[in-house]
Amino acid sequence: MRPRDTYAEPYRIKMIEPIKLKKPEERERLIKEAHYNIFNLKAEDIYIDLLTDSGTSAMSANQWAGIMLGDESYAGSKNFYNLQAAIKDIFGYNFVVPTHQGRAAENILMSMFVGENQRVPGNMHFDTTEGHIRLRNARPLNLVVDEGLKTDSTNLFKGNIDLERLEEELKNNGPSRLPLVIITATCNNNGGQPVSMSNLRAAYELTRKYKRALFIDAARYAENCYFIKQRDPAYRNTSIRDIAREMFSYADGCTMSSKKDALVNIGGFLAFKDNNEWYEKAVQMQICYEGFRTYGGLAGRDLEALARGLYEGTEEDYLEDRIGQVNYLGQQLRDTGIPIVTPVGGHGVFVDAMSFLPHIPQHCFPGQSLTVELYREGGIRSVELGACAFGYIDPETGQEVFPAQELVRLTIPRRVYSDRHMDLVVRAFEAIAARKKKIRGLEIVYQAEILRHFTARFRPRD
Ligand code: F0G
Numbered sequence: 479m480r481p482r483d484t485y486a487e488p489y490r491i492k493m494i495e496p497i498k499l500k501k502p503e504e505r506e507r508l509i510k511e512a513h514y515n516i517f518n519l520k521a522e523d524i525y526i527d528l529l530t531d532s533g534t535s536a537m538s539a540n541q542w543a544g545i546m547l548g549d550e551s552y553a554g555s556k557n558f559y560n561l562q563a564a565i566k567d568i569f570g571y572n573f574v575v576p577t578h579q580g581r582a583a584e585n586i587l588m589s590m591f592v593g594e595n596q597r598v599p600g601n602m603h604f605d606t607t608e609g610h611i612r613l614r615n616a617r618p619l620n621l622v623v624d625e626g627l628k629t630d631s632t633n634l635f636k637g638n639i640d641l642e643r644l645e646e647e648l649k650n651n652g653p654s655r656l657p658l659v660i661i662t663a664t665c666n667n668n669g670g671q672p673v674s675m676s677n678l679r680a681a682y683e684l685t686r687k688y689k690r691a692l693f694i695d696a697a698r699y700a701e702n703c704y705f706i707k708q709r710d711p712a713y714r715n716t717s718i719r720d721i722a723r724e725m726f727s728y729a730d731g732c733t734m735s736s737k738k739d740a741l742v743n744i745g746g747f748l749a750f751k752d753n754n755e756w757y758e759k760a761v762q763m764q765i766c767y768e769g770f771r772t773y774g775g776l777a778g779r780d781l782e783a784l785a786r787g788l789y790e791g792t793e794e795d796y797l798e799d800r801i802g803q804v805n806y807l808g809q810q811l812r813d814t815g816i817p818i819v820t821p822v823g824g825h826g827v828f829v830d831a832m833s834f835l836p837h838i839p840q841h842c843f844p845g846q847s848l849t850v851e852l853y854r855e856g857g858i859r860s861v862e863l864g865a866c867a868f869g870y871i872d873p874e875t876g877q878e879v880f881p882a883q884e885l886v887r888l889t890i891p892r893r894v895y896s897d898r899h900m901d902l903v904v905r906a907f908e909a910i911a912a913r914k915k916k917i918r919g920l921e922i923v924y925q926a927e928i929l930r931h932f933t934a935r936f937r938p939r940d
Contacts, residue, residue, distance in 0.1 A: 479708055479798060482806045482897070488795040489893065492539065499525040499857045506854060513935035514850050514920055516859050525857030526899050527891070531825045533737035533744060534891035538790055541741065541783040548779025557781035558772035561747075564785040568719065568792060569696075569726040571749040573757035575764050576774030576781060580697055580735025581606040583748035586763045587693060587733055590756065591657045592616045599647050600660040601639040602626070602667045604695060605929075607660060607733075619647065626668050627882060629819050629830050634709040635674040636821075637665030637702075639681055648688040659685055662695040663702040663725070667863070669885075670698065670804075670823025672705035675713065675724065682728035694726065697735040701824030704797040718792045731756070738825070741787035741892060745780050796893075804890050807900040816907050819885065826889035831864060835917060840865050842919025842939055845884045848910075851917055852886075856906030861887050866922075867931040 500508065500523055512518035521527060527534070537545075549555040562574045577583045588610040592598060598611045599619040611618040621643045625633040639661060647656060661681060663673040678694075685692040703721040707713050713721055726732065730753065736745035748764075750756050761771050768775040776784075790796060801824060808822030811829070819828040831845035838844040845864035852858040861867075864884035872879050888903065910917070920936040 479802060479805070482802050485799070487799055487893075487896075488793075489538070497525055502854070505857055509850055509853050513923070514846070514938070515931075515934055515936060516849050516853060516861065517932050519853070519859065523857075524853075524859045526895060526903060527859045528826070528888045528903070529859045529861050531738055531889045531891050532735065533742075534894060535737075535741045535743065535787075536891075536893040537741060537743070537783060537787070538893075540790070541786045544782035544786045545779040547782055548777055550778045553770055553772055555772055555778040555781065557778040557785065561781045561785040561788075564788045565747070565749055568722055568788055569732065569749060570723050571726065571731060571751050573731075573750040573752070573754065573760075575748040575750075575757070575760045575771070576776055577746040577748060577764065577768050578775030579737060579744060580695075580733060580746040581610070582768055582775065583733040583735075583746045584610045584695075585767065586748055586760050587658075588614060589763050590759055591691065595655070597647065597651055597656045598658060598660065599639075599644055599656070600695075601637055601662055601673060602665050603660060604662060604666050604697070607662070607695060621647070622665065622668060626665070626671060629817070629833075629883065632820065634672075634705075634821065635677060636668060636671035637663060637673040638677040639673070641677070641680050641684065644681060645684055648684060648690065653688075653690060656690065658691040658693060660693050660695055661729070662697075664698045664705070664824045666698070666825070668883075669819040669828040670701065670825040671821075672702045672709070672824065674710060675706050675721070675728075676710075678725060678728045691730045692728070694729045694732040695734075696726075696732040697738045698824055699725065699732075699734075700739040700791045700797060701801060703792070704794075704801055705824065708801075718794055718797060722792060726751075736784050736787070738892075739791045740784050741791050742780065742783045745776050745784045747774070747784075800892055803895075803897060803900065806897055807888065807890065807903060810900070810904045811907060814904060814908055814911070816911065826887050828863070829860075829886045829888065830884070831862075831886050832884040834911075835914060837915065838917070838919040840869075840880045840884055841878060842921065843936070844919065845886050846920050846936065847917055848886045850920070851910045852903075852906055855909050856902055858888075858903055858906055861889065862931065863887050866934060 594615045596616040601622045602620045608618045625631045626636040731750040808827040817830040817833040835844040845862035868881035919939045924935040
């Protein structure tokens with residue numbers, strides 16, 4: 479990767495969306511009215527929104543032009559065929575099932591493969607993937623390598639699956655107990671960490687040996703390809719498109735949330751390499767839950783923007799700038815002494831809230847407290863991935879169980895903010911660091927039974 483100050487964004491701006499920083503006293507009132515939960519804030523009250531990189535990308539002139547070419551026919555829209563051709567070209571997959579987003583593709587895949595009491599190993603499933611597995615009374619297994627859970631590790635492929643544990647699972651459980659394996663690349667939940675080509679190849683060989691299916695969760699596949707090119711000398715001179723082709727040759731198919739690396743605001747798909755039987759089965763479900771085979775819950779114009787976005791998402795100068803910006807923020811925060819997950823991942827910087835605010839015990843939600851401070855300080859929205867998002871009350875003991883990591887994710891939308899916005903985020907952290915001993919923890923005053931972080935209400939602790 480070239481140093482950040484030797485190149486600029488590989489695009490110029492022709493449409494802008496104004497954003498405003500509310501006054502400090504207004505921010506104080508707004509976060510209180512939001513019950514100290516950033517999900518309750520109105521987007522217009524936020525200055526820099528780092529809640530997610532999902533569906534928040536800026537589309538290109540080429541994609542907007544494609545929107546005008548939407549063929550809204552119920553069946554056989556030409557935009558579907560353009561999408562099919564793009565997926566064949568980039569992923570090498572023949573059978574395409576469009577869906578309204580990634581989780582809808584997961585729903586179809588899980589309906590096809592997963593039933594009661596089964597086990598579904600992966601490196602680390604995303605929340606909705608895990609949800610679809612649990613909804614079917616099956617068990618998600620997160621077999622990411624040990625290094626993947628060490629915040630300050632220097633391992634370059636922290637998204638890899640532990641092959642020994644995977645083989646153990648495959649050996650001990652027949653196909654009726656363990657039907658499929660899912661590899662998420664990059665791995666969102668531990669920091670946007672990549673999976674290496676050799677790890678994927680070996681995982682695929684294992685699933686061949688034991689005759690199981692392997693699917694890739696491809697939401698951030700292009701960022702994974704870029705990391706392979708940067709970090710594995712064997713791929714230094716291979717194009718991103720060739721890396722993608724090889725990656726997807728080591729799977730039977732993929733689920734995709736197009737809201738990430740395909741640079742669109744909505745959409746997803748399920749794709750199969752060559753299994754027509756699976757495809758036919760998936761189409762049955764698609765027609766019931768999503769829409770006809772050639773639109774799957776999307777407008778023709780959405781399909782066109784997606785087909786074009788898939789190509790743009792694999793362009794090397796775009797990826798260099800994208801990953802470069804995330805790295806720029808990460809390096810600056812590190813230089814300021816803020817504890818972050820290393821190496822910096824693909825779609826955001828993950829701050830270790832427990833080491834940043836060591837005086838706040840985990841049951842007082844240090845991660846959530848940090849999200850509140852970021853809004854107070856700079857009108858910045860981040861998201862907690864710690865005690866609130868992943869903690870739960872054990873039904874047997876009635877005790878709170880907390881996750882091993884207490885992270886705050888600063889997720890960077892694609893092609894949306896400049897490095898000057900990133901500088902302001904760093905500045906906000908500096909100000910918070912200077913007064914951090916005064917920051918208090920929070921307590922929950924309302925929580926839902928599942929996925930409590932979306933709707934929980936808090937109050938500051940005394
Ligand atoms: N897989 C991964 C790895 C994801 O990160 C997401 C969504 C999904 C699947 C589901 O896709 O939202 O299109 O239904 N991640 C978002 C996030 C919500 O903020 O990380 P979807």
